[in-house]
Amino acid sequence: MVKLKLISTGSRKKESRSMKKGNEHSLKEAVDLLLETYKIKGKFQETAIVAHWEEIMGKTIASRTTELFIKDKKLFLKLNSSVLRNELQMARQKIIELLNDRAGSEIIREVVFL
Template identity: 30%
Template sequence: MAKRHAENISIGDALKEFIENNRLEKGLDKVNAKEAWDRVMGVAIAKYTTDIKFDRDTLYVQLSSSVLREELGYGKEKIIKMLNEDLGKDLITKLVLR
């Protein structure tokens, strides 16, 4: 049974506590990383993205264009930085383009 707080707390704080208590943060990080890729990279690159997986600290991105994969490979560090800024924390340390 969940603890009941005597004081009033905000909904945001209640949700954070729920996520921490039920160990849901890893799953949410996976979803957030996928959504961040689409937001940061835009529609043009998302169109060539076939699969995105986040495991531990690595983001695996499957691309349907070998030319695009080569071009993005030159800016991996910048892409990682932009994704982490969008996520609001240093979640991704390595990017693997397939």
Template identity: 35%
Template sequence: MLKHESKSIGDILSEYFEENTFLRTKIAEHRAVAAWRELLGSGVSKYTKNVYLKRNTLYVQLSSSVLRAELQMNKESLIEKLNEAAGMPIVYDIILR
């Protein structure tokens, strides 16, 4: 019996995700949405009603206008942090409602 080059499961999965860009993008989108609550903590989470990503824009519904104004001023920094958490540039804009 010939022994072929064996690979670990992690290597096989990495190769699969590199080839399948649709799946990799969907996973990055999920990470970006989940990172909103992780990055901003429980204080902001209390005022966050809904978070979703559509066409590379993160939509966030907030119940506090003061918090909305504060986050609006830090939008560029938030986009960078969310993309870093997602592992790829997936968020290009944030709409705070």
């Protein structure tokens, strides 16, 4: 596990000597803290869902997806196959659960087909 020490101000030598173990964080914890501090964690998770769409939903669905974006906790999805669109409309709740499980929190509340 990578450990990261959060350092505030002052000279680096003095701080590293006086650094307490309680101030050590893993890299994951430090990144999570950074995302929460700047209030961009939700946007980061939304971007990850869009970027990993093929990995999450599979190659077949991804290849038929022509437009994909998230706004106000709604996933907007445009497909070039009406048959696939009908199938996915019937599985909306499953898609929401799958994406939210992947993100680790509630990022999507609704799926809108364009």
